[in-house]
Amino acid sequence: MKRLNSIPKQDGFRMPGEFEKHSGTYIIWPERPDNWRLGGKPAQKTFAEVASVIGKYEPCTVIVSNYQYKNARGMLPPYVKVVEMSNDDSWVRDCGATFLVNDQGTLRGVDWTFNAWGGLVDGLYFPWDKDDMIAEKMCELEYADRYRLDDFILEGGSIHTDGDGTLMVTAECLLSEGRNSHLTKEQIEQTLKDYLNVEKVLWIPRGIYNDETNGHVDNMCNFVKPGEVVLAWTDDENDPQYERSKEAYDYLVNETDAKGRKLVVHKLLIPKTPILITKEESEGVDAVDGTLPRQEGDRMAASYVNYYTGNGFVAVPAFGDPHDELAVKKLQELYPDRTIESIPAREILLGGGNIHCITQQVPSRTIRK
Amino acid sequence: MKRLNSIPKQDGFRMPGEFEKHSGTYIIWPERPDNWRLGGKPAQKTFAEVASVIGKYEPCTVIVSNYQYKNARGMLPPYVKVVEMSNDDSWVRDCGATFLVNDQGTLRGVDWTFNAWGGLVDGLYFPWDKDDMIAEKMCELEYADRYRLDDFILEGGSIHTDGDGTLMVTAECLLSEGRNSHLTKEQIEQTLKDYLNVEKVLWIPRGIYNDETNGHVDNMCNFVKPGEVVLAWTDDENDPQYERSKEAYDYLVNETDAKGRKLVVHKLLIPKTPILITKEESEGVDAVDGTLPRQEGDRMAASYVNYYTGNGFVAVPAFGDPHDELAVKKLQELYPDRTIESIPAREILLGGGNIHCITQQVPSRTIRK
Numbered sequence: 086m087k088r089l090n091s092i093p094k095q096d097g098f099r100m101p102g103e104f105e106k107h108s109g110t111y112i113i114w115p116e117r118p119d120n121w122r123l124g125g126k127p128a129q130k131t132f133a134e135v136a137s138v139i140g141k142y143e144p145c146t147v148i149v150s151n152y153q154y155k156n157a158r159g160m161l162p163p164y165v166k167v168v169e170m171s172n173d174d175s176w177v178r179d180c181g182a183t184f185l186v187n188d189q190g191t192l193r194g195v196d197w198t199f200n201a202w203g204g205l206v207d208g209l210y211f212p213w214d215k216d217d218m219i220a221e222k223m224c225e226l227e228y229a230d231r232y233r234l235d236d237f238i239l240e241g242g243s244i245h246t247d248g249d250g251t252l253m254v255t256a257e258c259l260l261s262e263g264r265n266s267h268l269t270k271e272q273i274e275q276t277l278k279d280y281l282n283v284e285k286v287l288w289i290p291r292g293i294y295n296d297e298t299n300g301h302v303d304n305m306c307n308f309v310k311p312g313e314v315v316l317a318w319t320d321d322e323n324d325p326q327y328e329r330s331k332e333a334y335d336y337l338v339n340e341t342d343a344k345g346r347k348l349v350v351h352k353l354l355i356p357k358t359p360i361l362i363t364k365e366e367s368e369g370v371d372a373v374d375g376t377l378p379r380q381e382g383d384r385m386a387a388s389y390v391n392y393y394t395g396n397g398f399v400a401v402p403a404f405g406d407p408h409d410e411l412a413v414k415k416l417q418e419l420y421p422d423r424t425i426e427s428i429p430a431r432e433i434l435l436g437g438g439n440i441h442c443i444t445q446q447v448p449s450r451t452i453r454k
Numbered sequence: 455m456k457r458l459n460s461i462p463k464q465d466g467f468r469m470p471g472e473f474e475k476h477s478g479t480y481i482i483w484p485e486r487p488d489n490w491r492l493g494g495k496p497a498q499k500t501f502a503e504v505a506s507v508i509g510k511y512e513p514c515t516v517i518v519s520n521y522q523y524k525n526a527r528g529m530l531p532p533y534v535k536v537v538e539m540s541n542d543d544s545w546v547r548d549c550g551a552t553f554l555v556n557d558q559g560t561l562r563g564v565d566w567t568f569n570a571w572g573g574l575v576d577g578l579y580f581p582w583d584k585d586d587m588i589a590e591k592m593c594e595l596e597y598a599d600r601y602r603l604d605d606f607i608l609e610g611g612s613i614h615t616d617g618d619g620t621l622m623v624t625a626e627c628l629l630s631e632g633r634n635s636h637l638t639k640e641q642i643e644q645t646l647k648d649y650l651n652v653e654k655v656l657w658i659p660r661g662i663y664n665d666e667t668n669g670h671v672d673n674m675c676n677f678v679k680p681g682e683v684v685l686a687w688t689d690d691e692n693d694p695q696y697e698r699s700k701e702a703y704d705y706l707v708n709e710t711d712a713k714g715r716k717l718v719v720h721k722l723l724i725p726k727t728p729i730l731i732t733k734e735e736s737e738g739v740d741a742v743d744g745t746l747p748r749q750e751g752d753r754m755a756a757s758y759v760n761y762y763t764g765n766g767f768v769a770v771p772a773f774g775d776p777h778d779e780l781a782v783k784k785l786q787e788l789y790p791d792r793t794i795e796s797i798p799a800r801e802i803l804l805g806g807g808n809i810h811c812i813t814q815q816v817p818s819r820t821i822r823k
Contacts, residue, residue, distance in 0.1 A: 151584070154587065154591070163599070166455065168537070168594060169540060218520075225527075228535060
């Protein structure tokens, strides 16, 4: 497949909303023992569960290193496709391709530069060269030409689009020092507009408290559909999350989208009790210099907004918290035509993300704007 | 995808003839410096040329290790798809899946055990574990369930079928000590009948002189169509090949196929002058204990029968020999509806095989018997 040097917007390609029809989903198999406890074994069970659920609704492909190939194949159901691919970790939302479509049914990928969430400034591991090749390899598998940006750092989890001209990001992440500090905010915004084909970028100030991704928007806010968003929320004014959610709410209700619509903002409560890393969990992770440590008592960035929207379903994390049920109820109201699949996801959270972070959709070639 | 424990013949699956319609072709990128001279650089050029030619006629996928991914992608044309896959060497005909179809349009693979052409008896390198996983990974990519034989050694280059009930093999290879010496000839024949869905196996005694594969049939004889074969030949009675070709000819003209047809045997002359390894070529290969050495003056098993038949074309090796042209002319007569593509292939031959050995077809799901 080709590397393209043109601009998607000029070529007539756009990033669809995640809620638009998919041709499939990618996931990467977890294995690195300095991020996943007990050699990744508990996380692998959870990833297999996520893949099993998604695969019931749409074709699901699990990417796995050669070392774990047989094990992954054995743990996954037969309807999930397994493909070998070298990787540094298992966050395909962030290192994978961002797929675009045009109205003629052609699929293309955007291949952002990936630097492990901050490179040598505040990245989470080193090196990240294998991850930075995932997007290209996904494009090859999908027979999709590819826009590669050699000088623009971005992760898929730091953007959400309504597929209708509007993009959401957080300033905390997009303006972080470890990403594109060589560019102005205006230059960053222009790049997003050019490569995702949007007219307006909504800049939410910050993401979830203690989120190691510098506040990815996909843990904080999501589009239910054009004009309607769901925001992580807490009513507890003493929670460090309160101020972050409040400022996002105030920002969003005073904004309009690319089409001039006022936004409807739905609040989705975070877990009632902060989710902390236990001693046992911390001790199960290899302590390796250069990789973010997992320390006992650390508060994890648990949020139900980190759900994945696919063909006929929404997969939402469960934490064993009283608010698990509330989240399912709320999402069922917001997505009346989709089955809400609640999946225990503590093991994903322990690695630093959640269901949305470990998935990447391939939009259907047949969708039209 | 699933591993199946049933029998293809009972399930209604058969191996089509190579001349039947394909959905695509696989190739593996060469790189190991103890088999390919100069770090594989000259061979890579030739493999890229083969992929470029095939890709003009049908979808062509090149399998490549992570180490060579960027280089392969850069050397191959954009219409060729590149996928990462660990491998021990680049003979997808032999380690890859043998694909089967049924009349309902379902594709399945046979995943024979691969032991590098003889395992610890007279295999050509060690280890071969990555190669032995290629077939499974190809089946996953093709979304095809898979018949795995844990106790039966076979390479794809050691069989040819007419897709109509008849299989051709050489006794030299199929009965070699390093493969299935725990089985009788009858047991081997029954396994072939069961897994490829044929009624009759033609046992040509031997293959090409000095062929390191123990005389693979694909270097010696091929089906043009049911009832018609092409056989490597020399008129020089002093050539060690003569006796081998003569005994094969005598065997074939006295045999009938599964449908009771007498076989038409076309003779295809081998190169006029034996093709020998030069000093420079020999010195370009890393000498590694356990890998077959490439020594100056060794005669290589050059044969035009090692051609590949695809949608609308035949790709035949050229050696810079006066018979190159004869081979093209003969094949054009035998395949009047296909373009004959003659590709300089000395660099493939130096690695121990030729164009047929480095290709593996995926039959179209739509073909019917």
